[in-house]
Amino acid sequence: MSAPFFLGKVIDTIYTSASDTEAMTASLSSLCILLTGVFLCGGAANAARVYLMQLSGQQIVRNLRASVFSSVLRQEVAFFDKNRTGELINRLSADTAVVGRSITDNLSDGLRAVAQAAAGVSMMFYISPSLASFVLLIVPPMAAVAVVYGRYLRSISKRTQDALAQATQLAEERISNIRTVRAFGKELSEVDTYTQKADHVLSLAKLEALMRAGFFGLTGVSGNLMILAVLYKGGLLMASQHMTIGELSSFLMYTFWVGISIAGLSSFYSELMKGFGAGARLWELLDRKPEFPLNEGRVLPAEQLKGQLQFRDVSFAYPARREAPIFQNLNLLVPAGTIMAVVGPSGSGKSSLVSLLLRLYDPDAGVISIDGYEIKDLNPYWLRSHIGTVSQEPVLFSCSIRDNIAYGAEDPEAVTMEDVYRAARVANAFDFVQAFPKGFDTVVGEKGVLLSGGQKQRIAIARALLKVNTDSFILFFFTAHALDAENEFLVQEALERLMEGRTVVIIAHRLSTIKNADSVAVIDRRHVAECGPPTELLGNREGLFRKLMEKQAFLQEEQQRALQ
């Protein structure tokens, strides 16, 4: 019986011509040429494969990141009350990288291992079906072990990524609030806390490494068992003249080959399971449908807009704290083009009122409407694009003052320097910005930390102005908790220019800011306790508004007395 494959044939020739030096040399050199050819082609193909896989891997990670980021930004605000920034950032950077690796480099290695194993197994069957069936008996129990192991590895990988996300969350929060950490002298204890979290990640990673090592050991042992089986059964077949030495040696070679491919496959499998583990949260994020749409719903023609705001029997509790209702059957009407100041004790729900109007949350019951249209039916994106908000703690981005102001416009790229100057002038920000050495190119630091509170607020007004200038018909303004007299005057002046001809809701933390208001709504105990023109409310001696005013006046008197 002649050897069924070239390599087997060569080995047979070497073996039978052992006494003939010339024939043996010829056979050996043809073997060398064959192997050199195979290795060269294999090397080139491998280099091309690695390059292409790296490229497509980066592409896949990029697409994955873009999709996850897009999905995260579309979520409703309540989602961000429950999910923390650092954790989401970790998903976006670390989890996507793990998943990317497991489905590109690894997938290509895996496919190569599958192809190699399939070719090797076919050759084994080709040479001797009976020996191949005997040797491959080891595969079913190995596959069963692999399934159980894969599940376990998946769950460990998920736990590792979760632990890493928690560590990143802590780091993100502490680094971004370093001033508070430093003020309380907590650097060392924070380092300890972070180290503990990193230790937790390490212990999970160790467990994972142990599991992988165990699995590799197992595949190694099964490879050796296959070789033993070949030697034993193949020896018997050779003794009974059912196999030549060439066939047995090439069979043995293919067994090695299959053994190595199985080791490659197990590595692929464990990486894939790791990817699945890390991917679980990513798929959750990708699949999550926002509670309400970002850019769907009714869009009203500009001429229909007047800006009347109305709350009818509104009840609301934050999704993150259902047990603590904020409003119960709240009713409030803000006529179009008027200024309404909302006052009330701290935590009474003044800011929540604005969050509902911006449709950051939906009420649990009741109706909120603008010009008679329920805001649930309106396109939230369109709605917000018509509302200017100057918030209580204006958050700026870590770019230049110019870019921060231009951010307010629909297309910041199209904003000219003249537009920025004009907005800054109206917002009383122009002079102080020009006084900076780099003027409007001054970078404001993360969240605007390089500016004072009053400066930040005036830049935020300029930013709102660029938005308001275009087509906002409603304006929400949160007065700052504390501004010095000069800043307060400048902000107030800027604000008055902004208010002209619009419906304005002022969330008044300082009662001095309500002097321009047409009416005042006092929020207390989950509803509007009083509502009317300020002078009328002041006339009610027993009224809440009067009491709030007296309290503040009293505090001011105390301060003045303390200064004397």
Ligand SMILES: Nc1ncnc2c1ncn2[C@@H]1O[C@H](COP(=O)(O)OP(=O)(O)OP(=O)(O)O)[C@@H](O)[C@H]1O
């Ligand atoms: N995202 C949130 N999730 C859960 N509860 C919240 C959330 N935001 C605010 N709250 C709670 O809702 C209540 C009303 O808060 P809100 O910020 O509306 O009060 P406020 O009247 O504007 O207070 P202040 O004058 O102190 O700024 C508070 O008890 C607050 O703890």
